[in-house]
Amino acid sequence: MIIYGKQTIDQEDIESVINILKSDFLTTGPKVYEFEKNFANYVGSKYAVAVSNGTAALHLTCLSLGISEGDEVICTPMTFAASVNCVLYCGATPVFVDVDENGLMDASLIEEKITSKTKAIIPVHYSGLSCNTKLIKGIADKHNLKIIEDGCHALGTEIFEYKIGSCINSDLCIFSFHPVKHITTGEGGMITTNDEELYNKLLKLRTHGITKNAGEFICESQGPWYYEMQDLGYNYRITDIQCALGVSQLKKIDNFLDKRRSIAKKYDNAFKNNKNIDLLKSDNNCLNSYHLYVIKLKDEKTRLQLFNHLKDNQIYCQVHYIPVHLHPYYQKLGFKKGELPNAEDFYNRVISLPMYPNLTDEEVDYVIDKVQNFFKK
Structure with missing residues (x-):
C-alpha cells in the first residue's frame, strides 16, 4: 500500500x-x-x-x-x-x-x-x-x-x-x-x-x-x-x-527536501509529454519544497476514474482540497457554488500523488507506471 x-x-x-x-x-x-x-x-x-x-x-x-x-x-x-x-x-x-x-x-x-x-x-x-x-x-x-x-x-x-x-x-x-x-x-x-x-x-x-x-x-x-x-x-x-x-x-530537513525534489523531478519527466496531464508550474523565483505533488486532469470524470484505478492498485492518493466555500457550514453562512469558478474547476481536476522522503525508487516507478497505463486503456 x-x-x-x-x-x-x-x-x-x-x-x-x-x-x-x-x-x-x-x-x-x-x-x-x-x-x-x-x-x-x-x-x-x-x-x-x-x-x-x-x-x-x-x-x-x-x-x-x-x-x-x-x-x-x-x-x-x-x-x-x-x-x-x-x-x-x-x-x-x-x-x-x-x-x-x-x-x-x-x-x-x-x-x-x-x-x-x-x-x-x-x-x-x-x-x-x-x-x-x-x-x-x-x-x-x-x-x-x-x-x-x-x-x-x-x-x-x-x-x-x-x-x-x-x-x-x-x-x-x-x-x-x-x-x-x-x-x-x-x-x-x-x-x-x-x-x-x-x-x-x-x-x-x-x-x-x-x-x-x-x-x-x-x-x-x-x-x-x-x-x-x-x-x-x-x-x-x-x-x-x-x-x-x-x-x-x-536537522534532517535539507535531506527531506532533496528527496522530495528528486521524486518530483522523476514525476515531471514521466508526465511532461502526457497530453492528459497538466503539471503545476513553479514561478522562476520559487524553489518548491513539494509538500504535495499535484497533477491536473481534463475533467472531474477522469479524475474519479484515475483515483479509483490507483486505489485498485493499492495507491491511495488524495484530493487537495474541497474548496472551503463549498463545505455545508460555509454554505449556511451564505457562500454559494459558482462564485469562485477557478477554485471549483481546480478542485474538480486535481489529484495529489504519493510524495514523502521514504518513497523508494521502485514505488515511484510503480505509481508512474499505473498512472501512465490508465491513459493507455
Missing part, C-alpha cells in the same frame, strides 16, 4: 523523545525554546513561537493582530478549512479571492475585494509553491493591511531567495507539524515573526493570557509566586516531548 504522505522517523528521532521522557521537563521546558530558536534560525525570522498545532497557530495570529467582529479578512478557498476557520473564531468575516492555475490566491483579484472593513490577508502557499509575496505585500501596504502567511505546505520553500517563514513580506507566518508535513512533532505548529510586540503577545496568548514577567504586571506583585492573567488566552502550548522530536527532525 502506497499512501499520499506520511512521516519519516528514524532511530535518532526515537532516542531524542526517550531522552526527554527520562528528563525533568515534559512540557514548558528548555526543548520548546531550543526548537523555536532552531526553527527561527532555519527560516530566517527573528522570533518563533511553538504551539499545539497549525490551527492554534492560525487562531493566535488572528488574535495577536486584534482581528474581531466587524472585520473582514481576505482568504483563499483552496486550502484546508482551518486557514479560514481562524477568521470565524475571532468573530470576523472571511472574504474569498479566487485562485490561479496553480491553486494559489490570485493576487490580481485581491484589491477588488478590499473594503473599509478589511483588516488582513491570509495567502496560502499551496503544495509547496509560493504566492507572489512581493505583490501581495505591496497591496497590503497600500491599504494598510496585515499579512498572515499560511506556510504549512511550504517549509523549505524559497521565494525571491528567502525562505517562507522569514516574514520578509508579511507580519506573521504559520506552520504545521502534522505527520504528512515536511517535518513532524506528531501534532504541533509554529508561528514566526520579526515583530517583538507580536512575539510577546503570542507568548502570552498561548498560555491563557498569563504573564509571570514582573516588568509587565498591571498590579503590584504579591510575591515571587505572583502571575497575572491579562488577556483571554488559550492553552495552546506544545510539549518538550514533541519539541525534542521537532529538533531532531529539523
Whole structure:
C-alpha cells in the first residue's frame, strides 16, 4: 500500500523523545525554546513561537493582530478549512479571492475585494509553491493591511531567495507539524515573526493570557509566586516531548527536501509529454519544497476514474482540497457554488500523488507506471 504522505522517523528521532521522557521537563521546558530558536534560525525570522498545532497557530495570529467582529479578512478557498476557520473564531468575516492555475490566491483579484472593513490577508502557499509575496505585500501596504502567511505546505520553500517563514513580506507566518508535513512533532505548529510586540503577545496568548514577567504586571506583585492573567488566552502550548522530536527532525530537513525534489523531478519527466496531464508550474523565483505533488486532469470524470484505478492498485492518493466555500457550514453562512469558478474547476481536476522522503525508487516507478497505463486503456 502506497499512501499520499506520511512521516519519516528514524532511530535518532526515537532516542531524542526517550531522552526527554527520562528528563525533568515534559512540557514548558528548555526543548520548546531550543526548537523555536532552531526553527527561527532555519527560516530566517527573528522570533518563533511553538504551539499545539497549525490551527492554534492560525487562531493566535488572528488574535495577536486584534482581528474581531466587524472585520473582514481576505482568504483563499483552496486550502484546508482551518486557514479560514481562524477568521470565524475571532468573530470576523472571511472574504474569498479566487485562485490561479496553480491553486494559489490570485493576487490580481485581491484589491477588488478590499473594503473599509478589511483588516488582513491570509495567502496560502499551496503544495509547496509560493504566492507572489512581493505583490501581495505591496497591496497590503497600500491599504494598510496585515499579512498572515499560511506556510504549512511550504517549509523549505524559497521565494525571491528567502525562505517562507522569514516574514520578509508579511507580519506573521504559520506552520504545521502534522505527520504528512515536511517535518513532524506528531501534532504541533509554529508561528514566526520579526515583530517583538507580536512575539510577546503570542507568548502570552498561548498560555491563557498569563504573564509571570514582573516588568509587565498591571498590579503590584504579591510575591515571587505572583502571575497575572491579562488577556483571554488559550492553552495552546506544545510539549518538550514533541519539541525534542521537532529538533531532531529539523536537522534532517535539507535531506527531506532533496528527496522530495528528486521524486518530483522523476514525476515531471514521466508526465511532461502526457497530453492528459497538466503539471503545476513553479514561478522562476520559487524553489518548491513539494509538500504535495499535484497533477491536473481534463475533467472531474477522469479524475474519479484515475483515483479509483490507483486505489485498485493499492495507491491511495488524495484530493487537495474541497474548496472551503463549498463545505455545508460555509454554505449556511451564505457562500454559494459558482462564485469562485477557478477554485471549483481546480478542485474538480486535481489529484495529489504519493510524495514523502521514504518513497523508494521502485514505488515511484510503480505509481508512474499505473498512472501512465490508465491513459493507455
